[in-house]
Amino acid sequence: MSEYTITVIKNENPKPKPAADKLKFGKYFTDHMFIQDYSEEKGWHNPRIVPYQPLVLDPAAMIFHYGQTVFEGLKAYRTEDGSIKLFRPDKNMERLNRSNDRLCIPAIDEEFGIKAIKHLVHIDNEWVPHAEGTSLYIRPFIIATEPYLGVNPSSTYQFIVILSPVGAYYESGINPVKIAVENEFVRAVKGGTGEAKTAGNYASSLKAQEIVAQEGYAQVLWLDGVEKKYIEEVGSMNVFFKINGEIITPMLNGSILKGVTRNSVIELLKYWDVPVVERRITIEEIYESYQNGGLEEAFGSGTAAVISPIGELAWEGKKMEINGGRTGEISKRLYDTLTGIQYGSVRDPFGWVVDVK
Structure with a gap:
Protein backbone atom coordinates (compact mmCIF):
# COMPACT_ATOMS: atom_id res chain seq x y z
CA MET A 1 0.00 0.00 0.00
CA SER A 2 2.96 2.34 0.41
CA GLU A 3 3.01 3.04 -3.33
CA TYR A 4 0.00 5.38 -3.07
CA THR A 5 0.43 8.75 -4.74
CA ILE A 6 -0.86 11.64 -2.65
CA THR A 7 -2.86 14.21 -4.62
CA VAL A 8 -2.25 17.79 -3.46
CA ILE A 9 -4.66 20.72 -3.82
CA LYS A 10 -3.04 23.87 -2.50
CA ASN A 11 -4.93 26.39 -0.40
CA GLU A 12 -5.15 29.58 -2.44
CA ASN A 13 -6.21 31.64 0.58
CA PRO A 14 -3.65 30.93 3.32
CA LYS A 15 -4.51 32.12 6.80
CA PRO A 16 -2.45 34.60 8.82
CA LYS A 17 -0.21 32.80 11.29
CA PRO A 18 -0.63 33.56 15.00
CA ALA A 19 2.20 35.15 16.95
CA ALA A 20 4.28 32.69 18.96
CA ASP A 21 3.27 34.29 22.25
CA LYS A 22 -0.43 33.88 21.36
CA LEU A 23 -0.34 30.15 20.74
CA LYS A 24 -2.68 28.00 22.81
CA PHE A 25 -3.04 24.24 22.65
CA GLY A 26 -5.38 23.16 19.87
CA LYS A 27 -6.78 26.60 19.01
CA TYR A 28 -5.17 27.37 15.64
CA PHE A 29 -5.00 25.13 12.57
CA THR A 30 -2.83 25.17 9.47
CA ASP A 31 -3.82 25.70 5.83
CA HIS A 32 -4.02 22.04 4.79
CA MET A 33 -5.25 18.63 5.94
CA PHE A 34 -4.75 15.04 4.80
CA ILE A 35 -7.69 12.75 4.00
CA GLN A 36 -7.86 9.13 2.83
CA ASP A 37 -11.03 7.11 2.28
CA TYR A 38 -11.85 3.48 3.02
CA SER A 39 -14.51 1.24 1.54
CA GLU A 40 -14.88 -2.53 1.64
CA GLU A 41 -14.60 -2.64 -2.15
CA LYS A 42 -11.47 -0.50 -2.56
CA GLY A 43 -9.77 -0.67 0.84
CA TRP A 44 -7.84 2.49 1.75
CA HIS A 45 -7.72 4.74 -1.32
CA ASN A 46 -7.69 8.30 -2.68
CA PRO A 47 -5.10 9.86 -0.35
CA ARG A 48 -5.07 13.63 -0.72
CA ILE A 49 -3.90 16.84 0.86
CA VAL A 50 -6.51 19.57 0.56
CA PRO A 51 -7.22 22.99 2.06
CA TYR A 52 -8.28 22.81 5.72
CA GLN A 53 -12.09 22.71 5.64
CA PRO A 54 -15.22 21.42 7.40
CA LEU A 55 -16.16 17.78 6.94
CA VAL A 56 -19.46 16.91 5.27
CA LEU A 57 -21.04 13.86 6.89
CA ASP A 58 -24.46 12.27 6.81
CA PRO A 59 -26.38 12.79 10.10
CA ALA A 60 -26.58 9.01 10.36
CA ALA A 61 -22.80 8.57 10.05
CA MET A 62 -21.87 5.94 12.62
CA ILE A 63 -19.20 8.07 14.30
CA PHE A 64 -21.99 10.25 15.73
CA HIS A 65 -23.98 7.38 17.20
CA TYR A 66 -21.56 4.67 18.28
CA GLY A 67 -18.26 6.51 18.71
CA GLN A 68 -16.26 4.30 16.36
CA THR A 69 -13.15 6.46 16.14
CA VAL A 70 -9.48 6.46 17.11
CA PHE A 71 -6.83 9.15 17.19
CA GLU A 72 -3.16 9.85 17.84
CA GLY A 73 -1.07 12.81 18.94
CA LEU A 74 2.53 13.65 18.06
CA LYS A 75 4.56 16.76 17.27
CA ALA A 76 6.91 18.29 14.71
CA TYR A 77 9.79 20.32 16.14
CA ARG A 78 11.90 23.04 14.55
CA THR A 79 15.56 22.63 15.48
CA GLU A 80 18.23 25.31 15.90
CA ASP A 81 19.39 24.88 12.29
CA GLY A 82 15.84 25.40 10.99
CA SER A 83 15.15 21.78 10.06
CA ILE A 84 11.96 20.00 11.15
CA LYS A 85 11.92 16.73 13.08
CA LEU A 86 9.33 14.18 14.16
CA PHE A 87 9.71 12.18 17.38
CA ARG A 88 9.11 8.41 17.07
CA PRO A 89 6.21 8.59 14.58
CA ASP A 90 6.51 4.84 14.00
CA LYS A 91 5.32 4.26 17.57
CA ASN A 92 2.27 6.45 17.00
CA MET A 93 1.30 4.64 13.81
CA GLU A 94 1.86 1.29 15.52
CA ARG A 95 -0.42 2.33 18.39
CA LEU A 96 -3.01 3.71 15.97
CA ASN A 97 -3.32 0.26 14.45
CA ARG A 98 -3.65 -1.35 17.89
CA SER A 99 -6.50 1.07 18.57
CA ASN A 100 -7.96 0.27 15.13
CA ASP A 101 -8.00 -3.41 15.96
CA ARG A 102 -9.84 -2.83 19.25
CA LEU A 103 -12.45 -0.61 17.56
CA CYS A 104 -12.89 -2.91 14.50
CA ILE A 105 -11.44 -0.30 12.14
CA PRO A 106 -9.35 -1.51 9.18
CA ALA A 107 -5.61 -1.20 9.70
CA ILE A 108 -3.73 1.53 7.90
CA ASP A 109 -0.35 1.10 6.23
CA GLU A 110 1.92 2.46 8.99
CA GLU A 111 4.76 3.37 6.63
CA PHE A 112 2.34 5.26 4.40
CA GLY A 113 0.83 7.00 7.43
CA ILE A 114 4.25 8.43 8.29
CA LYS A 115 4.77 9.40 4.63
CA ALA A 116 1.45 11.26 4.63
CA ILE A 117 2.30 13.11 7.85
CA LYS A 118 5.72 14.12 6.52
CA HIS A 119 4.19 15.36 3.26
CA LEU A 120 1.54 17.40 5.09
CA VAL A 121 4.06 18.91 7.51
CA HIS A 122 6.37 19.74 4.61
CA ILE A 123 3.59 21.59 2.78
CA ASP A 124 2.66 23.52 5.94
CA ASN A 125 6.26 23.86 7.13
CA GLU A 126 5.93 27.62 7.63
CA TRP A 127 3.43 26.84 10.38
CA VAL A 128 6.08 25.09 12.49
CA PRO A 129 6.85 27.86 14.99
CA HIS A 130 10.40 29.04 15.68
CA ALA A 131 10.10 30.23 19.29
CA GLU A 132 11.63 28.18 22.09
CA GLY A 133 9.35 25.49 23.45
CA THR A 134 6.82 25.75 20.63
CA SER A 135 5.96 22.98 18.17
CA LEU A 136 3.43 21.79 15.59
CA TYR A 137 0.94 19.36 17.10
CA ILE A 138 -0.13 16.58 14.72
CA ARG A 139 -3.53 14.93 15.14
CA PRO A 140 -4.16 11.83 12.99
CA PHE A 141 -7.63 10.32 13.46
CA ILE A 142 -10.03 7.88 11.84
CA ILE A 143 -13.82 8.16 11.86
CA ALA A 144 -16.63 5.80 10.83
CA THR A 145 -18.61 7.46 8.02
CA GLU A 146 -21.24 4.92 6.91
CA PRO A 147 -24.80 6.30 7.30
CA TYR A 148 -26.36 3.39 9.23
CA LEU A 149 -27.98 3.05 12.65
CA GLY A 150 -27.32 -0.65 13.13
CA VAL A 151 -24.81 -1.54 15.83
CA ASN A 152 -22.09 -2.96 13.61
CA PRO A 153 -18.65 -1.84 12.44
CA SER A 154 -18.90 0.76 9.70
CA SER A 155 -18.15 -0.24 6.12
CA THR A 156 -16.60 3.15 5.28
CA TYR A 157 -14.07 5.37 7.07
CA GLN A 158 -11.90 8.43 6.65
CA PHE A 159 -8.32 8.73 7.87
CA ILE A 160 -7.60 12.41 8.49
CA VAL A 161 -4.59 14.38 9.73
CA ILE A 162 -4.78 17.99 10.91
CA LEU A 163 -2.02 20.23 12.27
CA SER A 164 -2.01 22.86 15.02
CA PRO A 165 0.85 25.16 16.09
CA VAL A 166 1.12 25.09 19.88
CA GLY A 167 2.97 27.09 22.49
CA ALA A 168 5.24 25.92 25.26
CA TYR A 169 3.24 23.72 27.65
CA TYR A 170 4.90 25.39 30.64
CA GLU A 171 4.87 29.15 30.13
CA SER A 172 7.02 29.80 33.21
CA GLY A 173 9.09 26.63 33.22
CA ILE A 174 8.33 23.10 34.34
CA ASN A 175 6.21 23.30 37.50
CA PRO A 176 4.66 20.64 39.77
Missing part, protein backbone atom coordinates in the same frame (compact mmCIF):
# COMPACT_ATOMS: atom_id res chain seq x y z
CA VAL A 177 0.87 20.29 39.80
CA LYS A 178 -1.64 19.23 42.45
CA ILE A 179 -3.47 15.97 41.81
CA ALA A 180 -6.53 14.43 43.50
CA VAL A 181 -6.91 10.64 43.72
CA GLU A 182 -10.23 9.64 42.13
CA ASN A 183 -12.29 7.19 44.23
CA GLU A 184 -15.72 7.36 42.58
CA PHE A 185 -15.37 7.51 38.80
CA VAL A 186 -13.48 4.96 36.69
CA ARG A 187 -11.34 5.68 33.62
CA ALA A 188 -11.21 2.16 32.17
CA VAL A 189 -11.23 -1.54 33.00
CA LYS A 190 -9.33 -4.52 31.64
CA GLY A 191 -11.22 -5.80 28.63
CA GLY A 192 -12.57 -2.33 27.88
CA THR A 193 -11.05 0.31 25.64
CA GLY A 194 -8.53 1.84 28.06
CA GLU A 195 -5.51 0.69 26.08
CA ALA A 196 -6.97 2.15 22.87
CA LYS A 197 -6.79 5.84 22.05
CA THR A 198 -10.47 6.40 21.38
CA ALA A 199 -12.73 9.37 21.98
CA GLY A 200 -15.08 7.78 24.53
CA ASN A 201 -12.26 7.26 27.02
CA TYR A 202 -11.70 10.99 27.18
CA ALA A 203 -15.38 11.96 27.28
CA SER A 204 -15.93 9.69 30.29
CA SER A 205 -13.03 11.31 32.15
CA LEU A 206 -14.42 14.84 32.02
CA LYS A 207 -16.80 14.68 34.99
CA ALA A 208 -14.08 13.69 37.48
CA GLN A 209 -11.76 16.38 36.11
CA GLU A 210 -14.52 18.99 36.35
CA ILE A 211 -15.14 18.18 40.02
CA VAL A 212 -11.50 18.28 41.16
CA ALA A 213 -10.84 21.46 39.17
CA GLN A 214 -13.39 23.20 41.37
CA GLU A 215 -11.29 22.14 44.36
CA GLY A 216 -8.07 23.56 42.89
CA TYR A 217 -6.55 20.39 41.46
CA ALA A 218 -5.06 20.13 37.99
CA GLN A 219 -6.03 16.52 37.33
CA VAL A 220 -7.09 13.20 38.84
CA LEU A 221 -5.06 10.10 39.61
CA TRP A 222 -7.08 7.17 38.30
CA LEU A 223 -7.36 3.91 40.22
CA ASP A 224 -8.29 0.55 38.72
CA GLY A 225 -11.97 -0.02 37.98
CA VAL A 226 -12.36 -3.28 39.90
CA GLU A 227 -10.76 -2.94 43.35
CA LYS A 228 -10.15 0.81 43.16
CA LYS A 229 -6.78 0.54 44.80
CA TYR A 230 -4.23 0.00 42.03
CA ILE A 231 -2.87 3.12 40.33
CA GLU A 232 -3.38 3.39 36.56
CA GLU A 233 -2.92 6.85 34.98
CA VAL A 234 -2.85 10.52 35.94
CA GLY A 235 -5.30 12.54 33.87
CA SER A 236 -4.58 11.44 30.31
CA MET A 237 -0.92 10.70 31.06
CA ASN A 238 1.05 7.68 32.23
CA VAL A 239 2.43 8.05 35.76
CA PHE A 240 5.76 7.31 37.49
CA PHE A 241 6.85 7.29 41.15
CA LYS A 242 10.36 7.39 42.59
CA ILE A 243 10.42 5.40 45.83
CA ASN A 244 13.66 4.79 47.69
CA GLY A 245 15.71 5.44 44.55
CA GLU A 246 13.66 3.15 42.28
CA ILE A 247 11.29 4.39 39.55
CA ILE A 248 7.98 2.52 39.46
CA THR A 249 5.27 2.80 36.81
CA PRO A 250 2.05 0.79 36.58
CA MET A 251 2.43 -2.22 34.31
CA LEU A 252 0.42 -2.38 31.10
CA ASN A 253 -2.62 -4.45 31.95
CA GLY A 254 -5.16 -3.95 29.17
CA SER A 255 -6.65 -0.76 30.61
CA ILE A 256 -3.56 1.50 30.53
CA LEU A 257 -2.50 3.34 27.38
CA LYS A 258 0.86 2.28 25.97
CA GLY A 259 2.35 5.77 25.91
CA VAL A 260 5.13 6.70 23.49
CA THR A 261 6.61 9.10 26.06
CA ARG A 262 6.18 6.40 28.73
CA ASN A 263 8.26 4.00 26.66
CA SER A 264 10.85 6.72 26.00
CA VAL A 265 11.15 7.46 29.73
CA ILE A 266 11.69 3.79 30.54
CA GLU A 267 14.35 3.43 27.83
CA LEU A 268 16.14 6.57 29.01
CA LEU A 269 16.16 5.46 32.64
CA LYS A 270 17.61 2.09 31.66
CA TYR A 271 20.20 3.86 29.51
CA TRP A 272 21.20 5.89 32.58
CA ASP A 273 21.26 2.75 34.79
CA VAL A 274 18.49 4.17 36.95
CA PRO A 275 16.41 1.32 38.47
CA VAL A 276 12.98 1.24 36.81
CA VAL A 277 10.24 -1.38 37.13
CA GLU A 278 6.78 -1.89 35.65
CA ARG A 279 4.44 -3.45 38.20
CA ARG A 280 1.15 -3.06 40.00
CA ILE A 281 1.28 -0.42 42.72
CA THR A 282 -1.45 0.58 45.15
CA ILE A 283 -2.34 4.01 46.46
CA GLU A 284 -1.82 2.57 49.95
CA GLU A 285 1.79 1.77 49.06
CA ILE A 286 2.27 5.32 47.84
CA TYR A 287 0.88 6.72 51.10
CA GLU A 288 2.99 4.40 53.24
CA SER A 289 6.08 5.42 51.25
CA TYR A 290 5.18 9.05 51.81
CA GLN A 291 4.78 8.52 55.56
CA ASN A 292 8.16 6.80 55.94
CA GLY A 293 9.98 9.31 53.73
CA GLY A 294 10.52 6.98 50.78
CA LEU A 295 8.34 8.82 48.23
CA GLU A 296 10.87 11.06 46.49
CA GLU A 297 9.22 12.07 43.21
CA ALA A 298 6.10 11.58 41.10
CA PHE A 299 5.41 12.69 37.55
CA GLY A 300 3.19 12.12 34.54
CA SER A 301 4.44 11.56 30.99
CA GLY A 302 2.73 12.38 27.71
CA THR A 303 3.07 14.09 24.34
CA ALA A 304 1.69 17.50 25.32
CA ALA A 305 3.67 18.18 28.50
CA VAL A 306 6.42 15.54 28.03
CA ILE A 307 7.02 15.40 31.82
CA SER A 308 4.57 16.86 34.35
CA PRO A 309 5.88 16.76 37.96
CA ILE A 310 3.37 16.07 40.73
CA GLY A 311 3.87 18.32 43.75
CA GLU A 312 0.92 17.16 45.82
CA LEU A 313 -1.42 14.17 46.00
CA ALA A 314 -4.75 14.36 47.83
CA TRP A 315 -6.30 11.06 48.93
CA GLU A 316 -9.18 10.45 51.33
CA GLY A 317 -8.69 13.75 53.12
CA LYS A 318 -4.91 13.31 53.38
CA LYS A 319 -2.43 15.47 51.46
CA MET A 320 0.99 14.23 50.38
CA GLU A 321 3.46 16.96 49.49
CA ILE A 322 6.09 15.39 47.28
CA ASN A 323 9.68 16.65 47.26
CA GLY A 324 8.60 19.79 49.07
CA GLY A 325 6.29 20.64 46.16
CA ARG A 326 9.32 21.14 43.90
CA THR A 327 10.33 19.54 40.61
CA GLY A 328 12.50 16.49 41.31
CA GLU A 329 15.94 15.78 39.90
CA ILE A 330 14.82 12.83 37.75
CA SER A 331 11.76 14.69 36.45
CA LYS A 332 13.90 17.65 35.39
CA ARG A 333 16.59 15.47 33.83
CA LEU A 334 14.01 13.51 31.84
CA TYR A 335 12.27 16.68 30.66
CA ASP A 336 15.50 18.37 29.61
CA THR A 337 16.79 15.27 27.83
CA LEU A 338 13.59 14.37 25.99
CA THR A 339 12.91 17.93 24.84
CA GLY A 340 16.59 18.29 23.95
CA ILE A 341 16.40 15.22 21.72
CA GLN A 342 13.16 16.44 20.17
CA TYR A 343 14.59 19.88 19.34
CA GLY A 344 17.98 18.53 18.26
CA SER A 345 20.05 20.16 21.01
CA VAL A 346 20.83 16.86 22.77
CA ARG A 347 22.38 13.81 21.09
CA ASP A 348 19.84 11.13 20.13
CA PRO A 349 21.48 7.77 20.90
CA PHE A 350 18.29 5.84 20.12
CA GLY A 351 17.47 7.03 16.59
CA TRP A 352 14.12 8.41 17.78
CA VAL A 353 14.20 11.62 15.73
CA VAL A 354 13.04 11.51 12.10
CA ASP A 355 13.64 14.25 9.50
CA VAL A 356 10.75 15.78 7.58
CA LYS A 357 11.98 15.88 3.99
